[in-house]
Amino acid sequence: MDRVVIFVLCFSLFIGGATHIFDNLYYGFLPYKFAPEWVNIYWTALAVIDIVAVYLLVKWRNAGLVLTLVIMLSDVAINSVAFYSLNVLSDSSALQLQTLFLGFCIGSSIWLWQSKSKANVVNVT
Template sequence: MTRPWIERTVVGVLVAGFAIGTITHVRHLVHAGWVVFESAPTWMNVYWATLTALDPLAAVLLIVRRPMGLVLGAGIIVSDVRINSYALYGIALPFGFLSLQLQTLFCGFLIGAIGFLTMAPRQTRAMEAQPIP
């Protein structure tokens, strides 16, 4: 296994995910302003508008300060999935079911990647050398 190549790929997927989030939130700001859903509580609209700055920050930190990027990214995506789930299932906003499922998939990918990206390469090689029982 070529760990550096896999690490770059995993980080690239994470950066792309936050870039997509950034584009989505910028589009919302341009087309709807900071109030995406008028029937949503104010705190939700503020949260979604704030992601316009936090998503690109997470993407940049994943590249230049990976541990900080992972912490910020995990906080963003876990809270985003939770808030968007409440928006869809709790207060029945016309929120996209498919986009929520994709966010949930991305959340699982990021959380799963944390262990891999923070594990020392030496530990990875030792684990690979052990036979599977």
Template sequence: MPTIAKIIWSLGFVIGTITHSLDLFHLGWLPYDFMPLPWNIYWTSLTFLDPLAVLLIWARERWGVWLGLAIMASNVLVNGYTYLIGYDEFLFGLTLQTLFAAFVFFASWEHFRAAKKETT
């Protein structure tokens, strides 16, 4: 993956890390009590998974790509569902996440396409 793509990737996941870390700092452990416990656990886990995606994209690129894909696919689905059930305050964040997810999906596709070329 090109360095510029890794930098954009890292910035996106660092923003997620900061967002969830601030929620934990200001609201305490499992701060999303307005939603069912599985959502709360999922969003809290992103505090640790997002920086892991940053670390892995630089240290173990293939693992970082898979983790980033899993995080962004699940995050857009969870937050999209949350928006659909009436939490309108998720719209701005969901829009930004969807744009970042599109970048992650495209960068991952390019990563796997390049890896396939190298093996053939």
């Protein structure tokens, strides 16, 4: 069951990272011109940070869990500010899905951290 949960975390982070990579390739570096510069930099950095989290989840589970939680906590917080205070996001559905995923990350991280199975998802030698 651990592998299934880690797969869901990795898949979700990969999709998020791939979305930001696409935005950077298609629209250019720092593509979120409608947002304040600090938000634009954060969203752009997620292209790399999300992929690093996937790698860490596969190679060093606990480090990957910590980074995943940091990513999702900061992402929900920044996107909440962008939506509710800065009004740079017009649709709250992505924020609601990210908040739901944050809850999944918190719950599964507690469970995975305490899991007896500390084996990597992929046995890379």
